[in-house]
Amino acid sequence: MNDNNFRAEVRAFLQEELTPELKRAGELMTSVFADFDATMAWHRKLYQKGWVAPDWPEAYGGTGWTLNQRYIFQEECKLSNAPALLPMGLQMLGPMLIHYGSDEQKAHYLPRLLSGEDVWCQGYSEPGAGSDLASLSTSAVRDGDDYLINGSKIWTSYAQHSNKIFCLVRTSKEGAPQAGISFILVDMDTDGITVEPIVGLDGRVEQCQVFFDGVRVPVANLVGEENQGWEVAKYLLEFERGGHNFTIDHKKQMAKIRKQASEEYDADGCLWRDNSVFNARFAEVAVDALALEYTELRIKGALNAGGNPGALSSLCKIVGTETGQRFNEISMDILGPQALPFQIAALEPDFEGELIVADYALTCMPEYINNRAATIYGGSAEIQRDIIAKRVLGL
Amino acid sequence: MYIEFSEEQRMLKESAEKYLNENYEFEARQKIVKSDSNYCSTQWQTFADLGWLAMTFAEEVGGFGGGALETMLLSEQLGVNLVVEPYFETVVFGGQLISAGASDEIKSRYLDALISGHCQVAFAWSETKHHHAMSDVAMAASVSGDSILLNGSKTVVLNGAAADVVLVLLRTAGERGQSDGLSLVLVDADAEGCVRRSYKTYDGRNAAEFSFSNVNVPLANVLGEQGSAMELLAPVVNRGILSLCAEAVGAMSALVDATVDYTKQRKQFGRSISRFQVLRHRMADMFIDLELCRSLMLATAWKLDHSDADAELTLAALKAKVASAGKFIAHNAIQLHGGIGTTDELKIGHYFKRIAAINSQFGSRDFHLARFAQLSQK
Structure with a gap:
């Protein structure tokens, strides 16, 4: 199947199965996690379809998709605001058990993980x-x-x-x-x-x-x-660092900023999108996001050719998280005081009350706050720089 | 988009790397820079013999049909070895303009010579009090019958001292600030009335100030359509910016390598300064910026070769990123070398000067960020 047909198939599935409630949970994500109940409801739907673990080998419940297809699937899910699945089982433990687990462990744990019975x-x-x-x-x-x-x-x-x-x-x-x-x-x-x-x-x-x-x-x-747990842990950390695709997140952030900039006004009463200082600043971060996008494509190319991303995955972790944080700062500056109302109940997908501020303002501050953790978890930005210094530069 | 180099492209890269690493070491380079000549004609002849000058011309005119990717590969290696020979000015810019815009007669007269290493070209467009907007050109020429009469002057014409022919951007209609009405005219550098004042630039290359007084040129020397020079220039400028950025990437990678080596050897406080985390992280950041530039460079080359809709956007991103990354890497290479990094003796500072020169051409970081912002809103 060519990539365009595959994309169409994914879109059709999402259109059919991604209910407004699930989409709302995705829209309201202010960190890598979505509302738990919505997450597991979506997990079960993907499990039914056989698409819950595209990155696993087919023999263990994977989809047998090409790297491109996996990327397209990820992109379509995120762009249509599907809630993100929990990575701890599917992205981390699963690949590790497949590599190091005994036959009994694989037979017992993997099916329960796939079905969502175990969290x-x-x-x-x-x-x-x-x-x-x-x-x-x-x-x-x-x-x-x-x-x-x-x-x-x-x-x-x-x-x-x-x-x-x-x-x-x-x-x-x-x-x-x-x-x-x-x-x-x-x-x-x-x-x-x-x-x-x-x-x-x-x-x-x-x-x-x-x-x-x-x-x-x-x-x-x-x-x-x-x-021998350290070896197992190191294998797993590679999945935690390298498996993430930051470009899709950045594209979502940029779309949000563009929407804000075309609706909100600066101190001179002009739309932010016509403010040259804003445009230069946004462009500076967007250039880095674009450079990272092509770096991720280089890695995908290397993987396709049977190579190893090596320490480029540390580079992606640093630039991906830091660029995301810079986008958060830009959003905060556009919204000004509108980012301040603390309406925590409105961040639940089933909230039916009245919003104090616009939808895009609702999530701005929690995203900004929560994203400070991005340069800390999964090996801090400083640890990643140590890895580059040691493994790439031989220092 | 997935870039996989062909066998020929890999060979080009390897041959450039091998030849220059063996025959263009820093000492040899400095000898050329400090001599009275504008460039080394022996080296230039070898570049011609190796097929580098022919690489990116169409097969009909004696080239090998290479595109943006080949330009990028060669330019990057020229950057690694800090080559001062005017590949950019004569081949990437001048040669491509002649190839795209000249009559068959002019092509056969100049391109054959250029490809075999016997013709140097300069592109004369800059005038005082403007930066990189070619539409700002004010020098006007009058057309009468089948000849064109040039009066005026051009400043900082790169490769101007060495040039056998000068491609002069001037106005045959319209006013300063307008893109329409510009024409590109090929002028023999020693034509009557054409006077030049030659000098060297800070990055070890050659340039000249040109003045034209009643220089008479046949109308057939106009490249492309009279009054529509910008159409002819646009793709060549794009390829040219890619070439300069690739050269900068080569220079940056050499700086990262040299700095890593130096900090391992240099001992202070009883140990290699590469053990200090503040320096290790600085070098990690230099590496990150280098690789981000490389990703944009590869993408731009691919997109230019495939006439991709995003090619200009990616190019603007590349030039802007090279400007900031080039400075960050060069400044920190000097900083981490300490005092010795500020001297003429070490190659570090010469990479720095070349990067600064590249940043001064065809649009600053701010210019390209603004262009990127404008193109992203489309």
Whole structure:
């Protein structure tokens, strides 16, 4: 099937299945996450269609699409405001289990992940281990056929909605810090686990802290060998960093700014789109977005030819997130005081009351606020620069 | 859009890299710059023998039919080796104008010589008190019968000192500020009444001031349509900007490499200064800017070759990005080299000067950002 026919097929599906409520949830996204119920409703629809995990190998439930087709699918979903699916299971754990999991683990967990029966969260960071992830201290001590886990994990997105968590735990204190880490799968309803929500700057809860107090987990839940968790984690981080396509996000942001600039007025009473200072500033960021778009195409070309994106994925993470943040700032400056009303209920897809400000103003401040995290999660911008210095420049 | 280089293109890149790395080292380059000649004629002859001068001309006129992508590949390598020979002025600009606009007779007289390395061209358009808007040209010429009479002067004509022929942009109708009414006239540099004052530029190349007093030229020397020079110029300017940007990308990549090497060797406070995170991150940022420029450069070349609707938008983005990235990389290359980076002895500062010269031609960053903004609103 050629790409145009494929795009038409995707569009037809979206037209049919993406209900106004689901679209609304997508429009109201102010971070990488959408409303949880809408997200899972959309997840199940895609599962029914067989399209929930396009990036997986076909044998495990993938679609067998070409790289181009996967890109088109992603683009069409985002541009039509479909709520984003949760990446922790589909993008991170799935590929990792396919690579490192035992046959039993694959047979048990992958179908449940695909259907949406299991919702996974990621237990990596700890209060004392952020960028220096290898210094983590949550311990798993062998006790018969179980491990006893003690410690806590933080910045655990959507832990409040998850029934499973994959964790990095310390199983040895010998040797280098990286050498004593293991990767383990845990049921969230096991005794001894408590979840504390963390309220974000936008007043809502996306992140949690998860506490483990003598949590008993079967040894069979280990993925890979004991003390080889670091290798597994590194493989997974590549998916977290490289898999994202920033261009589509930037295009959405630019469309929003253009709409704002064609409806809002500057201090001289002119539309912002006729203000030359605004235009120059917007153009400067848009040039970087365009340069990133072609960099992403270069990576896609390399992948198509069987190559590896290498450290260019660190470059994309830095430029993609920083450019997105600069677009947020431009939106804030256009809207001025209209970005200030704190109407948190209106950010729920089922809100039926009266909006205080225009739709595009409603999400502006929370997007700006929440996007500060983009240069911190998934390896901070500073860690990415370290990776470029070390791996690309050989410093 | 997916760029895959052909076998011929890969060979062009490799041969340019190999020849220049072996025969155009920095010391050799400085000898040429400091000599009395405008460029090295032996090098130029070799460029002709290697087929570089012919590369981008149509096969009918003795070329190999290369396009924007070939121009880009060669220009980038010329930037890496800081080549001062006037490839841009004579081939990318002058040669393409003659090829696109001249009569068969003029083509056979000048293009054959150009491709074999025996004709230098300059494009004379700048006048005092204006920047990069060609529509600002005021110098007028009068047409009578089948000849055209030139009076006036042109400033900072790049490759003007070496030029055998000068392509003069002048007005045969209309007024300063108008795009219509401009004509491009081919003039022999030693025609009677044509006087030049030659000099070198800060980036080691040659230029001249030209004055024309009653210079009489046959009307057949008008390239393209009389009064419609901008139509002829537009695609050549686009290709020219790509070429300059590719040269800048080559210079930037050489600066990143040299800075990485230097900071590894340079020891202060008992260790290599490359161990300091503030410098490591600075170099990571230099690398990022370089690669962003490279992505825009590749996309622009592809789009120009495919006459893509977005070609001019991408070109404006490229020139604007090269301006800011070029400065960022060059400034920081000097900063990280410290004092030695500010001297004539090291090649670092010479890349800096070439990048500054490129930024001074065919539109500043602000000009191209404004153009990008304007084209994006369409």
